[in-house]
Amino acid sequence: MKLTLRIWRQAGPAEPGSMVAYEVPDANPDMSFLELLDVLNERLTLEGGDPVTFDHDCREGICGSCGVVINGQAHGPRALTTTCQLHVRSFSDGDVIDIEPWRSVAFGVLKDLMVDRSGLDRIIQAGGYISAPTGSAPEAHSTPVPKPIADSAFDNATCIGCGACVAACPNGSAMLFTSAKVAHLNSLPQGAPERASRVLNLVEAMDAEGFGGCTNTGECTNACPKGIPMDSIATLNREYLRASLGRK
Amino acid sequence: MNFWRSTIGKKTVMAVTGLLMLLFLIVHMLGNLKIFFGRTDFDHYAHWLRTIGNPVLHESWYLWIQRFVLVVAVVLHAVSAYQLSRRDLKARPTKYSHHQRAKAGYATHIMRYGGITLALFIVYHILDFTTLTLNRHGVDGAAYDNVVSSFSVWWVTVIYIAAMICLGLHIQHGFWSAAQTLGYNRPSRDRAFKGMATGLAVLLTAGFLIVPVSVLAGLVD
Structure with missing residues (x-):
C-alpha cells in the first residue's frame, strides 16, 4: 500500500x-x-x-x-x-x-507527536488512590461488593490514562479521565473513607492544570479506547455535589 | 467559595438557574395560550398576574419578586457561561488541521451563540411587551391588543420564530446537560432525559410560536 x-x-x-x-x-x-x-x-x-x-x-x-x-x-x-x-x-x-x-x-x-501528559499524573497524585495500605488482594467474600458496582468500578478502572478524552474534547477537558477515578474508587468499600476528600482534591487538581470544563458534548467517550461512559461524568458531578454540600 | 471557583460548581449554577428559567418558561407559555379565549379573558389574566399574593403582597409585588429572581438567574447563568467559555477556549488554543468530525449534534454546537441570541431576544421582548417601548399599540393593561399589534408585523413574528427555534435547541441540549451536571442521569435514565429534553424543546417552541403565527395568520385579531 x-x-x-x-x-x-x-x-x-x-x-x-x-x-x-x-x-x-x-x-x-x-x-x-x-x-x-x-x-x-x-x-x-x-x-x-x-x-x-x-x-x-x-x-x-x-x-x-x-x-x-x-x-x-x-x-x-x-x-x-x-x-x-x-x-x-x-x-x-x-x-x-x-x-x-x-x-x-x-x-x-x-517534540513532534509527543506531548507532556504529566498533568494527568498530578490529578492522580491528588486523589486517584486509596491511602490505607491494604496489602495483597483481600479474600473476596470478606467484603461483599454487589456485582453491578464491582462491574462499574472495574470498567472505570480500565482507564489507561492515554489522554484521548482531553484530545478529543473541544474544551480540552479532563473530566472523563477524572471521572473514571472517582467512579472507580468512590464506589468501592475500600475507597469509602476518602470519598469526599478524594473528589474535592481531584477536581481542584484538574482545574489547576488548566483543563477546560465539561459541556457534555460526548466527544471524550467517543474517543476513549476503553469505552469509559458519559455516566462516569454524571457520577463525578454527583460525588462532587455530595462532597461540596458536606454530606457524608 | 471553592465551589463557585470550580468548573463543576459553575456548571451546577448553570444547571440550577437553567431549570429555574425553564420552569418559568413553561408557565409563561401556558399563560400565553389564554389569548385564544379572547380579549376579555386574556386581559383579565394579565391583570391577575399583578394581583398574585394579594392581600398579603401589594399590587405587582409578586411580579417584582419573580422578575428579581429571574434576573438573578439570567445573570448567574450568563456569568457562569462566560467564565466557563473563556476557560474552555483557552484550554484548547490549537485546532486540529484535520477537521474533527463532531459526535455532538447541532443543538450542542450552537449553545453559546444560541445563548447570546436569547439574551438579546429577552431585551427586545421586554422592550416590546413589558415596558411597551417598542410596541406599536403600547397601551398599559391592553395586553391582547398589544400582542396583536406586534405580531401583525411580519418581521416581528420572524424575529420571534428565530428566537424560539434558538430556545428549543438551547433546551434540547441544556435540559439533558443539567441532568448530567446535577448527577441525576444514569444509564437507565439517559433515554428518558433525552426524550424529555426533546419533548420540552418541541413543546415550548411550538407553544410559544402558535400565538404569533396565529396573529399573523389572522386567527387572532
Missing part, C-alpha cells in the same frame, strides 16, 4: 511546528499504525533525517503511552482501539493521513 502521511513536526516545546508530508510507498496492511511510523522512521534515520518522535510502550493497548490524532480523531477511526492496535488495513491504498499530537493547553508538545 502507498500512503501519504502528513505529520506534525515540531523540534521542541517552544519551537514553531508545521505539517510535513511523507510518502510511505511500501506499507503493509498488517502493520500496526505505530509500525507504519517505525518504517518511516527507519528510512528517515538511514537518510540522515530526524525521525518522528512519538510515545509508545506496550503496543498491546493497555499502557496508555501511545496516542495521536489521526485524521482529526484521537486514536484514529476505529472505536475502542488505541493507536498501537490500529492497523494499516483500516486505511485504503493512496490515502493521505493527517497525524497530529494531542491538543490541549495542559498538554504541551515536547
Whole structure:
C-alpha cells in the first residue's frame, strides 16, 4: 500500500511546528499504525533525517503511552482501539493521513507527536488512590461488593490514562479521565473513607492544570479506547455535589 | 467559595438557574395560550398576574419578586457561561488541521451563540411587551391588543420564530446537560432525559410560536 502521511513536526516545546508530508510507498496492511511510523522512521534515520518522535510502550493497548490524532480523531477511526492496535488495513491504498499530537493547553508538545501528559499524573497524585495500605488482594467474600458496582468500578478502572478524552474534547477537558477515578474508587468499600476528600482534591487538581470544563458534548467517550461512559461524568458531578454540600 | 471557583460548581449554577428559567418558561407559555379565549379573558389574566399574593403582597409585588429572581438567574447563568467559555477556549488554543468530525449534534454546537441570541431576544421582548417601548399599540393593561399589534408585523413574528427555534435547541441540549451536571442521569435514565429534553424543546417552541403565527395568520385579531 502507498500512503501519504502528513505529520506534525515540531523540534521542541517552544519551537514553531508545521505539517510535513511523507510518502510511505511500501506499507503493509498488517502493520500496526505505530509500525507504519517505525518504517518511516527507519528510512528517515538511514537518510540522515530526524525521525518522528512519538510515545509508545506496550503496543498491546493497555499502557496508555501511545496516542495521536489521526485524521482529526484521537486514536484514529476505529472505536475502542488505541493507536498501537490500529492497523494499516483500516486505511485504503493512496490515502493521505493527517497525524497530529494531542491538543490541549495542559498538554504541551515536547517534540513532534509527543506531548507532556504529566498533568494527568498530578490529578492522580491528588486523589486517584486509596491511602490505607491494604496489602495483597483481600479474600473476596470478606467484603461483599454487589456485582453491578464491582462491574462499574472495574470498567472505570480500565482507564489507561492515554489522554484521548482531553484530545478529543473541544474544551480540552479532563473530566472523563477524572471521572473514571472517582467512579472507580468512590464506589468501592475500600475507597469509602476518602470519598469526599478524594473528589474535592481531584477536581481542584484538574482545574489547576488548566483543563477546560465539561459541556457534555460526548466527544471524550467517543474517543476513549476503553469505552469509559458519559455516566462516569454524571457520577463525578454527583460525588462532587455530595462532597461540596458536606454530606457524608 | 471553592465551589463557585470550580468548573463543576459553575456548571451546577448553570444547571440550577437553567431549570429555574425553564420552569418559568413553561408557565409563561401556558399563560400565553389564554389569548385564544379572547380579549376579555386574556386581559383579565394579565391583570391577575399583578394581583398574585394579594392581600398579603401589594399590587405587582409578586411580579417584582419573580422578575428579581429571574434576573438573578439570567445573570448567574450568563456569568457562569462566560467564565466557563473563556476557560474552555483557552484550554484548547490549537485546532486540529484535520477537521474533527463532531459526535455532538447541532443543538450542542450552537449553545453559546444560541445563548447570546436569547439574551438579546429577552431585551427586545421586554422592550416590546413589558415596558411597551417598542410596541406599536403600547397601551398599559391592553395586553391582547398589544400582542396583536406586534405580531401583525411580519418581521416581528420572524424575529420571534428565530428566537424560539434558538430556545428549543438551547433546551434540547441544556435540559439533558443539567441532568448530567446535577448527577441525576444514569444509564437507565439517559433515554428518558433525552426524550424529555426533546419533548420540552418541541413543546415550548411550538407553544410559544402558535400565538404569533396565529396573529399573523389572522386567527387572532
